Amino acid sequence: MTREEIYQSIVEILSDSFELDPDSIKPESTLYEELDLDSIDAVDIFVQLRDLTGRRPDPERAKEVRTVDELVTFVEEELAAAERGDPEPDVQMPT
Amino acid sequence: MEWDVVVCGGGLAGLTFALEVLRSAPEARVAVVERTRRPLPEACHKVGESSVELASHFFGERLGLTDYLSESHLHKNGLRFFSGDSRGPLHERPEIGPPEFPLVPSYQLDRGRLENDLRARVEQAGATLVEGHAVTSIALGDRGGHQVSVDDGRTLVGRWVVDASGRKRILSKQLDLRLPSPARSSAAWFRIAGRVRPRDLVPDDERAWHQRDIADDRWLSTNHLMGRGYWVWLIPLSTGFTSVGIVADQTHHAIADFNKPERARAWLAAHEPELAAHLEDLSFEDFRTMPDYSYLTRQALSPDRWACIGEAASFIDPLYSLGGDFLSLSCCYTARCIADDLRGELDPEVVRELDAIYLLLLQDSSRTLSRNGAIFPHAQVLGAKLWWDFFNYWSFMCAHFFQEVWLQDAATLKRFRELGQRYYDLNTTAQRLLEAWAELEDEPFTNGHKKMVGLPLPRTVLSEAHQALGERLDLDATYAKMEADLEVGRELVGELLAHALRDLGEAKAAELGRRLGAAIGGREPEERQAGMPLVLGERFTRVDPLPRRERLEAYSRIARDLERALGRAEGDRPLGELLDRARVGAGVRISSPAPSESRVGA
Numbered sequence A: 001m002t003r004e005e006i007y008q009s010i011v012e013i014l015s016d017s018f019e020l021d022p023d024s025i026k027p028e029s030t031l032y033e034e035l036d037l038d039s040i041d042a043v044d045i046f047v048q049l050r051d052l053t054g055r056r057p058d059p060e061r062a063k064e065v066r067t068v069d070e071l072v073t074f075v076e077e078e079l080a081a082a083e084r085g086d087p088e089p090d091v092q093m094p095t
Numbered sequence B: 001m002e003w004d005v006v007v008c009g010g011g012l013a014g015l016t017f018a019l020e021v022l023r024s025a026p027e028a029r030v031a032v033v034e035r036t037r038r039p040l041p042e043a044c045h046k047v048g049e050s051s052v053e054l055a056s057h058f059f060g061e062r063l064g065l066t067d068y069l070s071e072s073h074l075h076k077n078g079l080r081f082f083s084g085d086s087r088g089p090l091h092e093r094p095e096i097g098p099p100e101f102p103l104v105p106s107y108q109l110d111r112g113r114l115e116n117d118l119r120a121r122v123e124q125a126g127a128t129l130v131e132g133h134a135v136t137s138i139a140l141g142d143r144g145g146h147q148v149s150v151d152d153g154r155t156l157v158g159r160w161v162v163d164a165s166g167r168k169r170i171l172s173k174q175l176d177l178r179l180p181s182p183a184r185s186s187a188a189w190f191r192i193a194g195r196v197r198p199r200d201l202v203p204d205d206e207r208a209w210h211q212r213d214i215a216d217d218r219w220l221s222t223n224h225l226m227g228r229g230y231w232v233w234l235i236p237l238s239t240g241f242t243s244v245g246i247v248a249d250q251t252h253h254a255i256a257d258f259n260k261p262e263r264a265r266a267w268l269a270a271h272e273p274e275l276a277a278h279l280e281d282l283s284f285e286d287f288r289t290m291p292d293y294s295y296l297t298r299q300a301l302s303p304d305r306w307a308c309i310g311e312a313a314s315f316i317d318p319l320y321s322l323g324g325d326f327l328s329l330s331c332c333y334t335a336r337c338i339a340d341d342l343r344g345e346l347d348p349e350v351v352r353e354l355d356a357i358y359l360l361l362l363q364d365s366s367r368t369l370s371r372n373g374a375i376f377p378h379a380q381v382l383g384a385k386l387w388w389d390f391f392n393y394w395s396f397m398c399a400h401f402f403q404e405v406w407l408q409d410a411a412t413l414k415r416f417r418e419l420g421q422r423y424y425d426l427n428t429t430a431q432r433l434l435e436a437w438a439e440l441e442d443e444p445f446t447n448g449h450k451k452m453v454g455l456p457l458p459r460t461v462l463s464e465a466h467q468a469l470g471e472r473l474d475l476d477a478t479y480a481k482m483e484a485d486l487e488v489g490r491e492l493v494g495e496l497l498a499h500a501l502r503d504l505g506e507a508k509a510a511e512l513g514r515r516l517g518a519a520i521g522g523r524e525p526e527e528r529q530a531g532m533p534l535v536l537g538e539r540f541t542r543v544d545p546l547p548r549r550e551r552l553e554a555y556s557r558i559a560r561d562l563e564r565a566l567g568r569a570e571g572d573r574p575l576g577e578l579l580d581r582a583r584v585g586a587g588v589r590i591s592s593p594a595p596s597e598s599r600v601g602a
């Protein structure tokens, strides 16, 4: 997946899930301030990102993501980790 | 008297019951008369392979079989449903199921293997197994005990007699206990050698669909392919086989269309073409049918020291795999009474209360499991139904069992049963709403707003209700939690009304209201049992039109959870206005019908 494809997928997830106008989403948009999302929304975003990455993300690293662009980079790194076959972080998701 | 208990039939109910009696009363003299002999065939023995939380708790925790079940059977990945267009590709059908392997365990059981092993354990525990002999008659006595005649000419005399003969229903027939069920469905099932996994039906290049299933363990779920008036199960067995079943409501599908292997294949080709194509080259190891399988009972447990357990008492429907749950309830309730009796402490009022709670739960589940065929292909409605049904199941029926309320005295049992009655009233309203919602959809199927509906979605009221089953609470805390959960349940069903109204829109709101009647403050429709009125407050008027962030802040937790899980339908009019139309339809007088600014108070 190219960076652009990842970006498009993320815009789609954000606009479909959170009633956001796709045109209002920019690479530099901050998730929690400009896009007005909260921590529960973040949980839901990272669950949906599995469709792209096929991996459980590391929650510590996920917390550091602030902007749409950083989210794209995060997905890129997850894809690279998947490619290398890196083990997933050992976290038990609550059911 | 020769025996403390004579058990007629040693299937899943008879065997687990014998273990439970000997667990709570190790000195009890227990005889189990079972017609068939070992070894029973693996894979193709009996239907009833998927267990859910309650039965799994009984088999695993109470009977101490957790290690055995983990080693010799399969840990199950919850229940998973594929709704929407049954003729379309599987990866395009909305999926409803656990996104992560559930922490509360349940199992896929190979019935032949299980019953072979349980027979050995029952003997080890000290019961006498009379194998290869049939019960020919039961003569109920009073103080002298009950007489059970066996086909070798023997008569076993027992202080208690317990009918566990499955669909033979020896006692139920004799005492005319059978009650008709509102569910009118039939089933056909067969086993395939090897695995039939959902992923086998989806092309490899559908990466998003495959990747969503991170651990590649969708196949360990009981997978349900849902269509109008029917569903198809896929259950993996530890012996390497896959059980496949067709379950269809007779008002939608005649059993004659799928009651032979070649007819079942043709039926699947018409309704589930992808599965049919996959099965084309695979042979059926067996093939069984059961027309009109559902029945209820007037009574299951008597102070006169007899009981019917498992399918000798009732069977509602295989959806949600509750057969094993009702089997567990009847086994445990009966075993408790026997243990009390052997200690000289039998309270007839306890027996009556346990029978009454069994019948109430049966009535409740039977309401949940009948008349629902129109719902299955509508992902939005099915998702809503599953959220409510699971919440209801975990919050009352499971909690009552897991927290051992059923071991309490008669007064306590009664207090909890009265609370259970209120859950039932709310369930009546919920099911009426869900049925009406699906029936009023214009299209034969709908995809809803989500590709994947988490059941339960992590970090929601529902996932917490599930996890709470693993926590031990004392009696007062259990009662308080059930009461609090009932209020959450009321909010939940109110939310479902909001989703239904937005989804159906202006044209259908009045008709939805007419069908709900008193639940939204109107007249009770004729021939409808009263339900519980819903709370219709500001959420419908002031809150709903707010921008997302403000709306979320004004929402209850369950409102947000449901929106996360199910998404949000467009809604062609403001929700307050749709509610007004519904209430006019229900016969409520509103000063100015359906004005756009109207307010409807709580």
Ligand SMILES: Cc1cc2nc3c(=O)[nH]c(=O)nc-3n(C[C@H](O)[C@H](O)[C@H](O)COP(=O)(O)OP(=O)(O)OC[C@H]3O[C@@H](n4cnc5c(N)ncnc54)[C@H](O)[C@@H]3O)c2cc1C
Residues within 6 Å of the ligand: B008, B009, B010, B011, B012, B013, B014, B033, B034, B035, B036, B046, B047, B048, B049, B050, B051, B052, B055, B133, B134, B135, B136, B164, B165, B166, B167, B168, B170, B187, B188, B245, B290, B293, B309, B310, B311, B312, B315, B318, B321, B322, B323, B324, B325, B327
């Ligand atoms: C289509 C369908 C699907 C189902 N799916 C599920 C599911 O997924 N999960 C679930 O939990 N439940 C399911 N069930 C229900 C499940 O089959 C029953 O809960 C369970 O098998 C009942 O066990 P039992 O011991 O009561 O009856 P059985 O297993 O039938 O045992 C009765 C025993 O009594 C013996 N017997 C009969 N007559 C006599 C006699 N005169 N003398 C001596 N012995 C006798 C028989 O040989 C038999 O071993 C399903 C049922 C149907 C119809």
